[in-house]
Amino acid sequence: METVNTATTVWTRDTAQVEKRDLWTAMKRGFRCRCPRCGEGKLFRAFLKTADHCSVCGLDFTPHRADDLPAYLVIVVVGHIVVPAVLWIETNYSPAVWLQLAIYLPLTFIMSLALLQPVKGAVVGAQWALRMHGFDENAPGDIPPV
Numbered sequence: 001m002e003t004v005n006t007a008t009t010v011w012t013r014d015t016a017q018v019e020k021r022d023l024w025t026a027m028k029r030g031f032r033c034r035c036p037r038c039g040e041g042k043l044f045r046a047f048l049k050t051a052d053h054c055s056v057c058g059l060d061f062t063p064h065r066a067d068d069l070p071a072y073l074v075i076v077v078v079g080h081i082v083v084p085a086v087l088w089i090e091t092n093y094s095p096a097v098w099l100q101l102a103i104y105l106p107l108t109f110i111m112s113l114a115l116l117q118p119v120k121g122a123v124v125g126a127q128w129a130l131r132m133h134g135f136d137e138n139a140p141g142d143i144p145p146v
């Protein structure tokens with residue numbers, strides 16, 4: 001025979017006042033490499049290393065789990081810019097291969113490096129706004145991060 005867990009939630013004034021988090025605002029702030037909550041403090045302490053916490057509002061950045069998602073997103077975005085441009089130029093002008101490689105390879109490399117940090121910031125901002133991983137202070141604390 002199973003026992004039914006009859007856990008109850010006690011609704012108080014504190015549980016009803018959950019911090020509102022706007023997804024797009026948080027992602028825009030993260031894209032600018034700023035704290036998704038206050039938009040002032042720096043999100044990164046190195047190129048792709050997030051700071052431990054916001055220097056202005058104290059938000060803890062350590063629960064984020066961006067992992068490889070920013071790299072995948074950058075590949076998708078840069079690929080959708082470079083590949084159509086390559087095909088269009090090849091179809092209409094057909095320049096020498098060495099010239100194409102001399103332009104497209106550095107262009108792809110520079111665009112990827114330029115987008116990587118802002119995209120990672122946007123991913124961290126989205127995770128914070130959606131209360132993913134450890135960004136939900138009301139979640140049970142006994143679940144370790146993966």
Ligand SMILES: [Zn+2]
Binds near residue numbers: 035
């Ligand atoms: Zn902040």
